Structure formats: C-alpha cells, structure tokens
Amino acid sequence: MALALATVGLIAACQSPPPPNPHSARHRLEPLVEAWERARLEDGGCEQRKATETPLIDCEAVSRAILRLAVEFPRDPDVLLAAAVVDFDRGREQSALKTLDVLRRVEPIHPKAAVLRTRIAIDEGNLRFARRLLDEQRQLTPDHAGLWEMLASIAYLQGEYAEADRSLVAASRLGAPAWRVAYHRGLVAEASGRLERAASAYADCLEAAPDFAPARSRLRALSVLNDGGASNGTSSH
Structure with missing residues (x-):
C-alpha cells in the first residue's frame, strides 16, 4: 500500500480553528501545515516544482519553521506532531521517534501519533509491533479512521487483502478522506488481481483529488497494460 500517504493529512486534520492571538502556537502553525500538506499531496513538489505549474513551496524553510516552533512550544501536541511528521x-526517523516519545509523555492517548509511530515500525520491518501498537490504540480510540487505514496497510503488506478491504470500509465510515480510501482500495484490488476494480477505484480517487499524481500514474499503467494484453490476445488468433 502507498504507505507514503500515511502522513498526508496527519497534521492538517489535527488543527482546530486557530485562536485570535497571532502569537499562539496553532495560529503560527496553521499556514506552515497547509503548505507542507499541499506539497505532500501534490507528490512532493516543494522547491523542485516548476514555478509555472503551481506556487513554489520551499519545504526546507517550512520544515525549519515548524521545528523552531517545537523548540518554542515543547509541550504543544499539535506542534510536536507536526515536527515529528x-x-x-x-528521512530523519530517529529524530521523529524522539519527538514522538516526548509527545507520548505530554499526551499518552494520541491516535495520530500512534499512526506515525506505526508507519516507522513498518519501515523497520516490525509488522508485529506495528499491529500491536495499533490494536492498543484502537482499544482507546476505536473511532479514529487513521488507525483503520494503517491496519489496512499492514493487512495489505501481509497479503491479507480481504482484511485490508474490511479495514478500509471501517475507515471510510469513520470519515477517512474519500480520495485516500479510493486509492488504497485500488492498490488492494490491483495486488489481488482485480484490475477492473482497481482502475475504477483509481478513477474515483482522481474524481475527488484530480491532482493526485500516483493515482493517475497507476490508472494510466493499468490502461496501457490492459490494452497491450488485448492486442496480444487479438494477434494470437
């Protein structure tokens, strides 16, 4: 599954309306998070994006600003999560883990932090720990859609496609973004050989998020491969 998507929306969704104080942590964090999320959603354009295509985002400057906020507000959960993300x-996973440890001491029940910690555990190949962490957090916050999305990711990696589908159904019902659920459904369907269903899911994803490049790429690949298969089948007769 596109585990890179695990952090997309993770910090944006945690933001409550910023207070009127322009010096508050959340007020200053919000525009930084919006810029970071926009770059992530648009497939990592950041400073590498052509200026003629979309507004240029200096990800290095944004990341430095977020990390400075974490120093200034070392006990603010939203700021700490943003810094960890x-x-x-x-690519600084050890630093992210240290920040997540601080966040856990500040706010032990934090499903978004658990999602990110799980993502790192998956990167390390520790699926058993990742599942245990999710199961523990799900007992505390069973209505958090992100936990179900990550459970779907683990099931996908373990080849348990039916379980992945069930987890995505739960995530969708609990409010996970439709475009992301659709994309993940496409990945599960593609991995299990249901190519028409995968193409339909990618199309649904693009309908909700037209600029999401990975879905467009996979849909195009399926179309080309299917056309090639049809052509080969025709020429063999």
Whole structure:
C-alpha cells in the first residue's frame, strides 16, 4: 500500500480553528501545515516544482519553521506532531521517534501519533509491533479512521487483502478522506488481481483529488497494460 500517504493529512486534520492571538502556537502553525500538506499531496513538489505549474513551496524553510516552533512550544501536541511528521518526511526517523516519545509523555492517548509511530515500525520491518501498537490504540480510540487505514496497510503488506478491504470500509465510515480510501482500495484490488476494480477505484480517487499524481500514474499503467494484453490476445488468433 502507498504507505507514503500515511502522513498526508496527519497534521492538517489535527488543527482546530486557530485562536485570535497571532502569537499562539496553532495560529503560527496553521499556514506552515497547509503548505507542507499541499506539497505532500501534490507528490512532493516543494522547491523542485516548476514555478509555472503551481506556487513554489520551499519545504526546507517550512520544515525549519515548524521545528523552531517545537523548540518554542515543547509541550504543544499539535506542534510536536507536526515536527515529528516533518522529520519523518525528510528521512530523519530517529529524530521523529524522539519527538514522538516526548509527545507520548505530554499526551499518552494520541491516535495520530500512534499512526506515525506505526508507519516507522513498518519501515523497520516490525509488522508485529506495528499491529500491536495499533490494536492498543484502537482499544482507546476505536473511532479514529487513521488507525483503520494503517491496519489496512499492514493487512495489505501481509497479503491479507480481504482484511485490508474490511479495514478500509471501517475507515471510510469513520470519515477517512474519500480520495485516500479510493486509492488504497485500488492498490488492494490491483495486488489481488482485480484490475477492473482497481482502475475504477483509481478513477474515483482522481474524481475527488484530480491532482493526485500516483493515482493517475497507476490508472494510466493499468490502461496501457490492459490494452497491450488485448492486442496480444487479438494477434494470437
């Protein structure tokens, strides 16, 4: 499954309406998170994106600003989560883990932090720990859609496609973004050989998120491969 998507929306969704104080942590964090999430959703454009295509996002500057906020507000859960996500996205997993440890001491029940910690455990190949962590957090916050999305990811990696589908149904019903659920359904369907269903799911994803490049790429690949298969089948007769 596209586990890179695990951090997309993770910090944006945690934001409550910023208070009127322009010096507050959340007020200052919100525009930084919006910029970071936009770059992630658009497939990592950041400073590499062509200026003629979309507004240029200097991800390095955004990440530094978020990490400075974490120093300034070392006990703010939203800021700590944002800092951990930024470190993870930039390949600094050990730093992300340290920040998550601090966040856990500040706020022990935090499903979004559990999602990110699970993502790191999956990267390390520790699926058993990842599932245990999710199961523990799910006992505390069973209505959190992100936990079910990550359970679907683990099931997908273990080849348990029926369980992955069931977890995605739960995630969808609990409010997971439709485009992301559709994309993950496409990945599960593609891996299990249901190519028409996969193509339909990718199309649904693009209908909800037209700029999401991975879905467009996979849909195009399926179309080309299917056309090639049809052509080969025709020429053999």
